[in-house]
Amino acid sequence: xxxxxxxxxxxxxxxxxxxxxxxxxxxxxxxxxxxxxxxxxxxxxxxxxxxxxxxxxxxxxxxxxxxxxxxxxxxxxxxxxxxxxxxxxxxxxxxxxxxxxxxxxxxxxxxxxx
Amino acid sequence: xxxxxxxxxxxxxxxxxxxxxxxxxxxxxxxxxxxxxxxxxxxxxxxxxxxxxxxxxxxxxxxxxxxxxxxxxxxxxxxxxxxxxxxxxxxxxxxxxxxxxxxxxxxxxxxx
Numbered sequence: 001x002x003x004x005x006x007x008x009x010x011x012x013x014x015x016x017x018x019x020x021x022x023x024x025x026x027x028x029x030x031x032x033x034x035x036x037x038x039x040x041x042x043x044x045x046x047x048x049x050x051x052x053x054x055x056x057x058x059x060x061x062x063x064x065x066x067x068x069x070x071x072x073x074x075x076x077x078x079x080x081x082x083x084x085x086x087x088x089x090x091x092x093x094x095x096x097x098x099x100x101x102x103x104x105x106x107x108x109x110x111x112x113x114x
Numbered sequence: 115x116x117x118x119x120x121x122x123x124x125x126x127x128x129x130x131x132x133x134x135x136x137x138x139x140x141x142x143x144x145x146x147x148x149x150x151x152x153x154x155x156x157x158x159x160x161x162x163x164x165x166x167x168x169x170x171x172x173x174x175x176x177x178x179x180x181x182x183x184x185x186x187x188x189x190x191x192x193x194x195x196x197x198x199x200x201x202x203x204x205x206x207x208x209x210x211x212x213x214x215x216x217x218x219x220x221x222x223x224x225x226x
Contacts, residue, residue, distance in 0.1 A: 030212070031212065033215070042204060042218065042219055043215070043217050045214040045216070088156050088157070090156075090157075090215075094212075100170055101172055102147070102159055102215070103159065106155060107155075
């Protein structure tokens with residue numbers, strides 16, 4: 001079936017270290033979205049990537065969409081304790097009749113030690 | 115905070131019962147999607163409603179059904195509850211079918 005795999009599942013870093021999470025799809029995606037969920041909270045939208053090879057930056061966060069539109073990554077430079085949470089990628093696969101499904105990865109939970 | 119609200123916040127039901135969860139979308143949004151999030155997992159797409167019509171469905175059985183009303187609010191109904199239905203149910207609204215999702219706080223459903 002359609003799957004979006006995300007690795008690693010957990011990452012513990014020292015404050016100031018960098019962090020990267022990777023997302024891979026078994027099928028070509030129409031777009032990919034990234035969300036952050038704090039413990040006890042709900043997912044909050046971070047960014048959407050649409051074009052092949054697209055790179056977008058938000059302050060210390062860098063998002064990439066692969067050339068084949070099957071993989072993506074999120075890189076955080078110099079992590080801070082406020083970066084703690086679970087990061088999800090969500091790939092959009094359009095089907096017949098232009099309906100689609102947003103398929104979430106399992107998430108990467110980031111812990112930052114001060 | 116998003117303008118998406120969900121009710122109730124928590125619910126406890128027993129196997130075989132039926133449940134209705136409600137969602138009010140953010141102003142200006144005509145699309146509502148429902149997700150099931152089990153503990154430690156990513157949200158799983160249940161279905162989406164766009165302008166009151168179902169516009170895509172995930173791998174969930176027919177006992178999961180929904181509605182969208184003219185004001186774009188929505189309901190998720192689950193019949194014949196099973197223990198595995200215990201999860202956080204998230205509603206998300208968006209301006210169009212596939213743009214950024216604005217999630218509500220969720221309804222925590224426990225099936226005993």
